[in-house]
Amino acid sequence: MHMKSNIMLYNSIIGNIYCRLEDDYLTGLSIGSNNFENFNEKIVCTELKKELDDYFSGLLFQFKFPIKFSSGTDFQKYVWTSLLKIPYGEIISYKALANAIGYEKGFQAVGNAVGKNPILIIIPCHRVVGADGSLRGFASGIKRKNWLINHERRFRLTTNFRHWFK
Numbered sequence: 001m002h003m004k005s006n007i008m009l010y011n012s013i014i015g016n017i018y019c020r021l022e023d024d025y026l027t028g029l030s031i032g033s034n035n036f037e038n039f040n041e042k043i044v045c046t047e048l049k050k051e052l053d054d055y056f057s058g059l060l061f062q063f064k065f066p067i068k069f070s071s072g073t074d075f076q077k078y079v080w081t082s083l084l085k086i087p088y089g090e091i092i093s094y095k096a097l098a099n100a101i102g103y104e105k106g107f108q109a110v111g112n113a114v115g116k117n118p119i120l121i122i123i124p125c126h127r128v129v130g131a132d133g134s135l136r137g138f139a140s141g142i143k144r145k146n147w148l149i150n151h152e153r154r155f156r157l158t159t160n161f162r163h164w165f166k
Helices: 046-056 072-081 094-098 107-115 140-164
Strands: 004-012 015-024 025-031 039-042
Touching: 004 025, 004 046, 015 046, 072 094, 072 107, 094 107
Parallel strands: 004 039
Antiparallel strands: 004 015, 015 025
8 A cells, every 4th residue: 555645845946846755755856846646744854954955055965864766667776776876066978877887788778767766856867968968858957957967066166175275
C-alpha cells in the first residue's frame, strides 16, 4: 500500500520549490510547479528548509537530508545515485557520465534516466550538459539549469579562493 505524502513549499530565488516528503525522507523535489498528487497536508520541515536556505546562500555544498526513491527502475536509480558523485560546481556531459558508470554505448539511456530525476537540485542533474557544453533538458527549464550551474560555480570559486588564504 502506497502511503500519502506531505508537501513542503519552499520559496526560492528561482521559483517555488515543492518538496514531497514520505516518512522522514525526501522523495521528490520540483521547481515551479507542484507535480505531486495525493498528499496529506502542507508542512514545514525545518531541517530541509535550513539546507535549502544554506544552498541558496552559498553555504551548503552537499545535502545531507535523507532521500528515498519511491519510483523508478533499478537502472534509473543507479543513474540518479551516480549523479550524487558529481562535485558541486562542476559539470559533466551525458556521454562522460555514461562512460563513468560503465554504459559507454548507452549515453542516450543514461540521458533519459537523468531526465526523469525525481529530486531536482538535491540529486544534481543540472550538472549534466551536452557533449559540446550546451545546456540541455532540465525539467524546470534551461534558464533555471543555467542559474543553478552559475550559482554553484560562483560559490565554488569563492570557496576555493578563501582556501588560498588559510
